[in-house]
Amino acid sequence: MMNDNLLVELLTEELPPKSLDKLGNAFAASVVESLRNQHLATPDTTLTVFASPRRLALYLTAITNQAPDQAVTLKLMPVAIGLDEQGQPTAALRKKLAALGVENISVTALKRVQDGKAEMLLLEQSVTGVLLATGLQKAVDEAVRQLPVPKVMTYQLADGWENVHFVRPVHGLIALHGSRIVPIRAFGFAAGNMTRGHRFEAKQDVLVIDHADHYALLLETEGAVIPGFDRRRNRIREGLEAAARAAQLQCLDDAALLDEVTALVEQPNILMGTFPTDFLEVPQECLISTMKINQKYFPLLDQAGRLTNRFLIVSNSTPSDPSQIIAGNERVIRSRLADAKFFFDHDRKRTLADRLPELDKVIYHHQLGSQGLRTRYVRALARMIARLLGDEALSVQADQAALLAKTDLLTDMVGEFPELQGIMGRYYAQFEGIDETIAFAIEDHYKPRFAGDVLPRSQAGVCVALADKLETLISLFSIGQLPTGDKDPYALRRHALGIIRILIEKNLPIGLDELIVGAARVLGDSSVVGEQGTEAHHARPVTPELTTQLLDFFFDRLASNLRDQGYTAQEVEAVLYLRPSLLCEIPRRLAAVRAFAALPEAASLAAANKRVGNILKKSEFDAAAGIDETCLQAPAEITLYQALSGIESDARQAFDKGDYVTALQILATLKTPVDAFFDQVMVNDENEALRRNRLALLAALQATMNRVADISRLAA
Incomplete structure (x- = not known):
């Protein structure tokens, strides 16, 4: 078997520029994966991808001209079905062997293996390795079929009969193994060794590639094309x-x-x-x-x-x-x-306020009404959020910014350049002499527009940004327009992450549940926007089930984002399991969990906490029951009670001050009494009073340990 370097090129008409890099990488990755699966690539094979406006190509080193023979084991059928009582092959087995082309094989050459309760017959045979021409044909066909093209062209081949579908018409195919042409076909072309360079600056019209290794150099020097x-x-x-x-x-x-x-x-x-x-x-x-x-x-x-x-x-x-x-x-x-x-x-010949009536003629969503109606809901939400922040003056600013926020959608500039929405609203507001805070809030209410984008600059901008994103999320959830898989046409995941970032990075003292419940109440009440005639049926009804669904959606996005930031799955789960209402506390809680996990006592306490949780789940414990000191009998339970009582006040004070690191580190002193308790005390004692009291002690222990995070989630 001979190893050499392989070149494959599809010469096309000009490819879509915004997806060229993706197309080139996908084509090359698919071909090399297929060749590896067919054992035509070797451990030394490396890939170089080429993608230019008129070509998709790849260069692979160390490709063999024929794959090595492969030992294959085929599962045939259970012995009870394949062999009769005399151990001779049944008609079913003979038919199976004939289909495989080995009808003359002896029964003794078949292998017997226990597979569960049944004994199976296996056939071991050597399969001749695939030739490069066959394997490469399969690889190219698969790559073309799997290419991530959202919209393909349909065109006729040169014969005038056959139609093909591809991203752009193909004008040539190269498949070179070293200097040898590999006989494959694609798009009506037999593979050759010729391509074309730059349309105007190539030194010659047709370039002959004499060896796969010379492709890039010849294209650049003779064809005036940098292919990579x-x-x-x-x-x-x-x-x-x-x-x-x-x-x-x-x-x-x-x-x-x-x-x-x-x-x-x-x-x-x-x-x-x-x-x-x-x-x-x-x-x-x-x-x-x-x-x-x-x-x-x-x-x-x-x-x-x-x-x-x-x-x-x-x-x-x-x-x-x-x-x-x-x-x-x-x-x-x-x-x-x-x-x-x-x-x-x-x-600038018209004010933003002059455009307000026209928003009622712009459909936002056929189930949700117009942009005008949506503006009225966003205003109501912005006022609510401003009041949650405790500032009536802020409420007035947020209301004014929300009133004008969407009016620039009706301007010629935004009609030509939609990506300037908000930005042009701010410029036009400044031109009119509107207060700078309101002008910048008009621009900032779209922020953050993408991952890593800046947040709104002012509190007024924060209020309108939260209101706009909440209205989008809740309204679309209410009509069942949820993201599915990788499809999110309304960018609801991005809106949720924007709200999360604002709450955390702006350190807002607003609970997520408080925000969603308040927003749901506003959006579910059509009276908040006044008399709207035929649009009255577009109120956003929000059920408690939908509110729960929204909270789950937010925490799913938050968990994913925190893992992307480098927190471990255990750290994230420990903090988010408690569903803390104030998202602005989460970074500090995560830092505290990470510091706690580094303590030598952490693993033992996390395991004990997990054990406590399992015991309480299985018991019929009354959560309202308190600890009766007179029922504490065993020395280990008395010691644990005293240790818990000794740290409870300090741990609570640290928690109330937001010193979550201290609140968790205080727990380290409980390791010895907790270990002793589980070694020496029978929780489920036959004496009901003792059993209930010990369960109450464990419940108090769990409540103290899990105030910052559920540390049982840190257990291995």
Whole structure:
């Protein structure tokens, strides 16, 4: 068997830029996994992925031309079915062996193995290793079929008869094992060793790849294509940074834009353009959005982070005189920025308040009514949250911000650039002279928009952000629009995590259950929004079961987020099992649990706590029963009672002050008396009075130990 390096390439029309990297990695990973499963890859095999605008390719080292023979054991049937009383094969066994092509095999060559209660007949045979051509054909077919493409194209092959479905039309196939062509087919093409380079700058129209090892070098030197996605992205990043540095400016850092541009060019060339400074009167977010979204340009900022009138172009060609390319891009950007300036000037001819009646004509959800109705509910929720924070003046600010929060959805600028919603509301509010706190709350009520995003700056922004997210969650839960699996079309998981982050990171003294129950009461009462005519039926009815479902959803998201932050599953479960109402306490509780778990006494106390829980679950114990000191007889139970009484006050005081580390560390002194109690005392004594009293002692012990967290969850 011969090992050599393998190259596979699909040459296509221009692939979707936003998914190119994902497509390239998925195609390569699927092929290499299949080859490994077929034993065509060796332990030394390494993978290199190539993905450019017109190709998906992979390069694998140490691929064998035929897999080694494999010993295979086949389970045939129970002995009682396969052999008759004389030990001869039955008709069923003969039929099975014939189907496997071994009808002449002797019964004595079959192996007998006990499988549960039945004795089974097994056939051991050697299977010839698969040839590379066969295995690679299977691997490519599987990879094409499994490619993560949300929407495929349908096109005809060259024969004019057969239709195929793929992300883009395919124009060529390479399969090279070293210098030898592997005879496979895909999309009507037989594999060859020819590809194409850059549409305009390749030195020759067709490139012949003489060996798999020469692919990347030939494409780059002769075809003017950098085939590796990561290498191309690094080249672009370095070029952008160098151009910005030369101009003493800084390039806008945008990973998504960098990936998209990397997927659009094959041989990047960085150029700089300018536009008239008059356009800088428009909010820089508008200009940046039109440059990024419409033109894929990289805006340049000064050292203070302000937008300048210069930008960087990633061109897909390298002419000796780039002035025409630069001039053409400058003409285009002037038109785009003129549109943005027109939208900005036109929008400011009307106030945000003037747009309020139009929200009643915008459908939010066909089961939930209009954006106007939703605004009224969000206002009511924002007022409620502000009052929970104990500030009537804050309630007025939150109400005003919530009233205007959605009005910029009706502006031309947001209609053109939806990602500017909130931001434009803030600019227009400032232009009208509206209080800065309210203006920034309009922008901030969408925050956090994504993982790692900043939180609202003011308390008014916090109130409206919580109200907006709560309304979305509760309303959609009330009509059964819950996330399922990886599908979350309304981003409810993100909304829940946003609420969690605000409550924790803003250290808000509002209980999650208090917040949800209060919000459910507001949303379930249509009268809070006044007379709304035909929209009255859009009140959000919230049942107690739905409230419980929402709390479960929040704590599931919180648990997942905490594990992502590096807390162990045991630490998270210990704290969240108690369902603490104030989420702002959770980081301190987790820190206390981690400190407690590091104590030498922790493992023993956690195990004892778990044992206590199991005993109390199995008993018919009256939780209201107290400890009767006169019933304490055994020395070990008296010692435990005294030790527990000795620390109870200090532990409670530490807990009430929020000193959770101390509250848990105090428990370390209980290890010796707890161990002695379980070694020397029979809890379920025949004497009912003794039994009940000992159960009461254990209940008091459990309550003291589990005040901060359920430490039994730390038991191995």
